[in-house]
Ligand SMILES: Nc1nc2c(c(=O)[nH]1)N[C@H]1C(S)=C(S)[C@@H](COP(=O)(O)O)O[C@H]1N2
């Protein structure tokens with residue numbers, strides 16, 4: 001019920017989603033890392049399913065307690081609703097946020113009392129519905145405990161039940177009285193209907209709830225440089241150089257994707273500046289826009305992992321905005337707030353050293369997709385996404401690291417987070433069987449803003465050998481590589497890869513976990529020659 005109501009008012013305040021989001025915020029970093037590494041992009045469905053199971057168990061427990069002491073169950077339900085309401089307030093600090101929890105609580109308490117009355121029978125009004133000792137039908141679960149106390153024994157025997165308590169619902173003196181069978185079937189059915197309705201509504205709002213997705217993007221005044229044609233190797237199975245928008249990796253803490261109305265959205269830029277400004281969406285579209293190919297990576301990407309993609313981003317250079325507001329010399333970080341409650345912080349030095357740091361409105365020639373931060377987000381080449389790529393941005397302050405602390409910094413992740421050099425084997429796949437003869441290996445390597453100088457491959461315990469590199473698209477982009485090997489006998493072989501960045505630094509062998517500043521180590525897979 002709460003999910004359905006929230007779909008109409010504000011999805012983030014759905015009891016399930018709000019409590020889930022609060023749990024994500026509160027979860028200690030090791031638990032979060034475990035979830036990301038174990039469940040990958042399914043971490044949120046797993047969390048929600050787990051919560052649903054726990055909730056069903058708790059409410060079932062309260063239902064059983066209600067046979068014994070009605071007030072305990074009522075207090076339990078009120079407590080659940082209060083938790084949901086409080087969690088919703090942490091998402092949307094507006095009294096309206098508690099509405100889904102409040103309505104759900106009221107319906108839950110009323111429903112509980114109603115069902116309880118029906119199942120136990122309340123003295124005098126439903127004499128025929130209770131335990132039916134005379135006909136030997138099945139007594140209700142509470143019959144021994146409360147039924148005997150509440151239903152005068154004489155009356156029970158005086159009017160023997162003609163119907164089994166498992167019969168359908170009956171109407172007694174104009175009152176609809178639920179039966180156990182009705183509750184057993186109707187309860188889950190109502191749950192399924194409400195869940196499906198809420199899910200559908202939420203899903204629909206996720207797709208088209210944002211307003212202003214029909215605006216035409218202007219042409220960039222500084223278009224993306226034409227990429228050399230052979231940045232893309234013609235090899236089956238290799239990661240495409242240009243990631244199609246739907247295939248772009250996605251990582252965020254948002255259980256419900258913020259859907260923003262660009263007509264009411266604005267972006268204040270303030271803090272340690274001479275002249276704060278507030279930008280509307282149209283203001284940004286009116287500025288001189290640049291377009292750049294940039295590869296984005298997540299710090300949570302494990303060695304060989306999938307959280308890296310490349311897009312063509314359209315936006316305003318941050319330095320142009322900073323020129324307008326006049327940044328004071330004491331500022332050392334760009335501190336952002338987003339519609340999902342996340343705060344992030346970019347080292348000011350990195351954003352102003354000449355690289356293409358920008359406030360983005362377009363991806364691959366279209367408005368930013370909703371799940372990519374519509375209407376606007378940041379991109380800073382060379383920094384991991386969790387510090388640099390704030391989606392659904394709602395505020396940008398020039399600040400200092402002493403003054404404001406970002407969400408992930410509070411959770412012990414690195415403050416300064418340059419991308420680490422990584423390389424990945426896409427072909428052959430793990431344990432793939434390949435015919436004897438020439439075996440082609442291929443993949444990608446990245447070290448944004450430093451570039452990739454070379455990639456080396458080692459088969460089994462042999463020597464490192466230079467892989468062939470595809471054309472270089474620029475230092476902010478990943479680079480494809482391939483290596484042809486003539487197989488030496490059938491059976492299992494291991495292949496390892498390591499890249500050297502544009503500064504001549506090779507990837508270290510020693511593996512580290514993604515926490516707190518990114519995974520290190522060589523990717524390695526095994527394949528089988530037939
Ligand atoms: N508002 C907001 N912005 C966010 C995040 C988030 O959870 N909320 N996740 C960040 C992380 S960890 C990464 S890696 C990138 C991923 O961007 P993408 O989902 O568009 O690939 O967005 C960043 N921006």
Ligand SMILES: [Mo]
Pocket residue numbers: 251297298299300384385386
């Ligand atoms: Mo990330």
